[in-house]
Amino acid sequence: MAKNYQILSTIYDTYWGSFAQRYSELVLNFIPEKGQITVLDLACGTGSLAINLARNGFNVKGIDISTEMIEVANLKKNSIKGVEFKVDNMLNPDINRKVDIITCAFDSVNYLLNSSDVRKMFNSSFELLHPGGRFIFDFNTEKAYRKNNNFEIRRMVPGGYYDHKMTYNSHKRLAQTIFEFFDGQWELHIQKPYEYKEITQILQQVGFEILFTFNNFKGEPVKQDSDRVFVVAEKPK
Numbered sequence: 001m002a003k004n005y006q007i008l009s010t011i012y013d014t015y016w017g018s019f020a021q022r023y024s025e026l027v028l029n030f031i032p033e034k035g036q037i038t039v040l041d042l043a044c045g046t047g048s049l050a051i052n053l054a055r056n057g058f059n060v061k062g063i064d065i066s067t068e069m070i071e072v073a074n075l076k077k078n079s080i081k082g083v084e085f086k087v088d089n090m091l092n093p094d095i096n097r098k099v100d101i102i103t104c105a106f107d108s109v110n111y112l113l114n115s116s117d118v119r120k121m122f123n124s125s126f127e128l129l130h131p132g133g134r135f136i137f138d139f140n141t142e143k144a145y146r147k148n149n150n151f152e153i154r155r156m157v158p159g160g161y162y163d164h165k166m167t168y169n170s171h172k173r174l175a176q177t178i179f180e181f182f183d184g185q186w187e188l189h190i191q192k193p194y195e196y197k198e199i200t201q202i203l204q205q206v207g208f209e210i211l212f213t214f215n216n217f218k219g220e221p222v223k224q225d226s227d228r229v230f231v232v233a234e235k236p237k
Contacts, residue, residue, distance in 0.1 A: 001187065006066075007181055010068075012045065013048065021048070024053060027053065051083055063095075064085075067087050103136050104136075113190065129235040133235050134211070138228055141196065152166075163178075173192060207236070
């Protein structure tokens with residue numbers, strides 16, 4: 001078994017790269033003022049979101065626990081100014097300065113398998129933000145994993161294919177996604193769903209003010225059956 005994103009990093013953008021472009025537009029809509037904005041992108045993956053924000057004039061640092069994802073990000077950034085990448089853990093980033101914006105995109109929060117780690121990540125994000133700084137992220141609810149239980153699809157990649165299989169254990173409240181590659185290698189990804197009330201409660205306990213929550217990129221309100229929730233929270237000035 002390969003570690004998370006050891007293989008998937010090489011083909012990640014083929015199927016999920018467009019999500020970063022839409023996320024960039026979302027972030028830009030919620031930046032309160034222009035100028036020399038500093039951004040920390042947690043679990044930055046292949047760096048698409050960070051690179052898009054740097055192209056818009058922001059100074060961006062992207063961190064990810066996957067060495068392979070950071071290697072891809074560094075290759076992609078080429079000569080783009082204002083962005084750097086580092087292997088680091090989003091629970092307690094080794095950053096020596098405060099920032100204006102923190103992002104954590106594409107259900108990366110769901111890789112934290114208990115609420116104490118979510119609280120730890122929210123706490124460290126709160127401490128790293130300037131007063132008035134904003135924390136923008138999303139997460140999957142249990143509806144997403146129930147809907148995709150027993151999901152399976154084969155996708156073609158250069159030189160072959162991979163099988164994407166997902167199951168959800170409602171008793172353990174854990175989702176298991178297996179990526180099986182044509183050469184026999186495979187990766188196992190485990191995520192945990194979180195609910196709107198739980199996440200917003202932890203945010204408020206940490207000290208954040210919740211400015212906006214919505215259901216999708218269109219900005220529609222959160223519903224009882226929402227499978228993904230976007231959050232914009234602010235550290236009080």
